[in-house]
Amino acid sequence: MYYKKLKDFPKDFLWGASTSAYQVEGAWNEDGKGLSTQDMLTPPENTTDFKVASDHYHRMKEDVQLFAEMGLKAYRFSIAWSRILPEGRGKINQKGIDFYNRLIDELLKYNIQPIVTMFHFDLPWSLAKEGGWINRSIIEDFKDYAKILFENFGDRVKYWLTINEQNMMVLAGNLLGTKTSKNLQETYQQNHHMLLAQAEVMRLCHEMLLDAQIGPAPNISPVYPATNKPEDMLAAENWAALRNWLYLDACVKRIYNPTAWAFLEEKKILPNMKKGDLHILKAGKPDFIAFNYYNSTTVSASLPDDSVKYDKYDKKKMISEPGVYEVVENSNLPKTPFNWEIDPVGFRIILRQLYDRYHLPLLITENGIGLYDELDEDGKINDDIRIDFYQQHIMEMQKAMTDGVEVLGYNPWSAIDLVSTHEGFRKRYGFIYVNRKEFDLLDMNRIPKKSFYWYQKLIRENKVPG
Ligand code: BGP
Secondary structure (H helix, E strand, C coil): CCCCCCCCCCCCCEEEEECCHHHHCCCCCCCCCCCEHHHHCCCCCCCCCCCCCCCHHHHHHHHHHHHHHHCCCEEEEECCHHHHCCCCCCCCCHHHHHHHHHHHHHHHHCCCEEEEEEECCCCEHHHHHCCHHHCCCHHHHHHHHHHHHHHHHCCCCCEEEEEECHHHHHHHHHHHCCCCCCCHHHHHHHHHHHHHHHHHHHHHHHHHCCCCEEEEECECCCEEECCCCHHHHHHHHHHHHHHHHHHHHHHHHCCCCHHHHHHHHHCCCCCCCCCCHHHHHHHCCCCCEEEECCCCEEEECCCCCCCCCECCCCCCCECEECCCEEEECCCCCCECCCCCECCHHHHHHHHHHHHHHHCCCEEEEECCCCECCCCCCCCCCCCHHHHHHHHHHHHHHHHHHHCCCCEEEECCECCECCCCCCCCCCCECCCEEECCCCCCCCCCCEEECHHHHHHHHHHHHCCCCC
16 A cells, blocks of 8 residues: 555654663673673674673763663663573672663653563573573573562563563574574473463563563564465465464464474474463463564475575574475565665565554564664764665554554664674664774764764654655
């Protein structure tokens, strides 16, 4: 559908921006913080670790002041589990609580709504050493941790996200530094425990905080068939079931997706279920679906005797399952300098698909473009490519909203430059430049980019400039 007139954004629309603790905070071993899986990684060659990151832990007030200047109505950040519970369970680190209290208070001072992710890729190392999500006891650990968060911050935080990109941890855990499983059966067992832990925490949230809302935060991608061959369409549906619906059906419909279940059964990698597990799933209900959107995926049929294929750029990433699907390039789409396809219309498509399938309000918790931003001779960052990216994606979101989709807010990745999951500091996403290099920390000064002023205008006028 083409529209002559798009619906206006609601007055209370949550224009925000996103970060995650380990990618932005630094201070990896300060003020009692325990180690996390991310602290223990050996980064890829020529790539920085997460120890200093953007030094947000020490510059939090300055950063929040800039967020306020940009006009943010919301800020989506994560809490580092190992800052609150250095050993993952047991003794609370008061200094960790104090830091997030200061951050939340500072945000509210400027009327910025905190949107809090409880777990974003940085599992406490002591829990990871025990096998991480493979141990069923971690469900209790996650619940205890959540309870501490609700008790300490629930009077001020109204939007909660359970687990960031659970699906990506399952599908690409080795790239994200989150993998603790030894084989695929273990991976899906961990997934099962995460689903149960999420359901328990959503239930707890509703019990403890009457006016708070909570939801999952997977990475969701519309899946296109490579051609109009029915076999390609079937492969696209297979991949959508394994990549998207497995996670959201379990959380929202509170059932295992049948196509995904049949795949796990065939491969002999089904999770072991205990009596009562389905009741646990049924007892947790999300209030909204938060999701991260970067690109669409295109898929063709694959024959059972094809060999497994790997991504050209991310060599550790598997992109096919013989007999099930094969991810292929989409020649209609341009790419970012880091080879990610750019698909704003796909954003509208997936917003509509999600709303149609689940009938819950949607909250965008990530969307953005990684670029090699560099200061020009006047000390400025002219990131027109990023502005164009946002302009197109926000227009498509507005079209989806005109199509009838309920969207609560838009929180692009990222508020400020930070360390990418596996491509270091050179891959920048922020509205605010951080003056450091991959290894040379320089002065870490904050410099608003051109996109900062563009987004500021958009938020002020509550419409896309131009
Ligand atoms: C999402 C993660 C973020 C983030 C972003 C960009 O998967 O939730 O943590 O980093 O993607 O990805 P990358 O850093 O790999 O470019």
